[in-house]
Amino acid sequence: MCHEAGGEEAVGHSIKDHLNFVTRKKMKEIEGGDVQNVIDNLYNLQSGDPDVFFRFRLKENGKLETPVSVFTDQDQAMSNAIMKIMPLASHTNVVSRFGALKRDTTFKDAFNHCLSGCVSEEEFERCWEKMITTYNLGNSKWFKRLYKIKDKWCTGLSKDFFSSRILSSQ
Template sequence: MVTCPQVYPTARHRLCQWHIQQNAISHFEKLKSDRSFQNLFNKCLNGCYNESEFEETWRKMMKDSGLEGHSWFKRLYKHRVKWSTALNNEYFSAGILSSQRSESTNHAMGFQASKTTSVTAFFGIFETTVRRWRSEEERKEFNGIRSMPTSVYPLVDLLLHTSQVYTVKLFRIFEREFALAMGTRATILPIDDSMLVYRVQPAASEDGARHVTYDCSNQLIEYTCRKLQVMGMFCSHIIRVLHMHSVGEILNRYILRRWTKFSKKAMWERLLPSDIRISAANDAINWRRSMLIATNHLITKCHNVVEARLIFEKLCVKANEEVQSLLFKLSMDEE
């Protein structure tokens, strides 16, 4: 029997934090109104920096609340690697901590369907829902590429650059991190050659300090915060250091392609490599493959817009006429 680890050996199974919080409510009992307990529990979920901090916070919560012998919390601790962010900060998860996306998908379909809905009717609902999703996605993609998002902050070079590179939604996330960065203070630690080490922490608190090592000569960054691995985007600590050094652009090595405005274009370019384009005139099979990919991409973009479909159909008719005329002329020349 084939198991999941054999099929997906590098996959990281996670538990939904939202469901853990909901299940925990039934086990809190008198602790439901204990603010100190709730703060410690939430910190264990996604507020700890590393494993040692998690263990310390968990022990304090269990001791202060008298939960050392509680069976549910024992089981929860046993599976801690599946839900605590402190133990998963080396794995990319796009910042997703719950199954909210799956739940929203179920809701989008479920509010129109019921147990008595026939398969035919359900398929119609499904098609309509997917068509709406794709239309919304295309609209956002169109607006994101052809417009610039506004900001409540002055568009310094770093914000301006990210607004040009990231999608609107990811730019908003970066903008929030930028705002957090402006609320931190950075203390420079002993310097070793061109390597600068900063201790960055919230201005109004002594907690949450992170270390950022910055190499000015080639803009190499080392950091103790793992947000770049988990989210694929700089955290406020790194942004603070970059802003202090008047860095106006993020190097490509630190930009996750999937978060950029042109990720789809890059995907199609990978499917249509340059060597195939160069050899297209001499290699009929490769040329047919490249044209099928390009045409399919264009058809996908047009199929939801009647005007676009008409333009594509007219071009196909015109191209067919010109090709037929050329082939006829070539056949006459051969005779």
């Protein structure tokens, strides 16, 4: 604008005034439409990734209800944000990386049993210990961290919320 008008003094307002005006204009445009923006973004995300699924419900006042279940990868920043913004939602971390073990079908079978084949905490503990011992994972920081959040990904330990039978590995 300064260049086109022939200098900053010819514009008639400061850069700060301009930025404040633009910010107010943006806020007015999305006022009352923030829910629609979220929904539009989710539809766009879903159209580009067939693994994305969402369903929403609006309250009588047109606001989104707090999600019941949220599935994400193991990103700690995302986990922290979900706990802060949606404290009532059940957050499940998706287990997505195993390194070379990912190609070992016997390991995959053992892990899948820990993931969704255990019906009690005792059974999970036995299966987990056997897997850790068999594959020499006792010193793995990643598996130790994974164990600490077991209630977020083991279906036998997370029966207190509805997830439409979506496993955290899907």
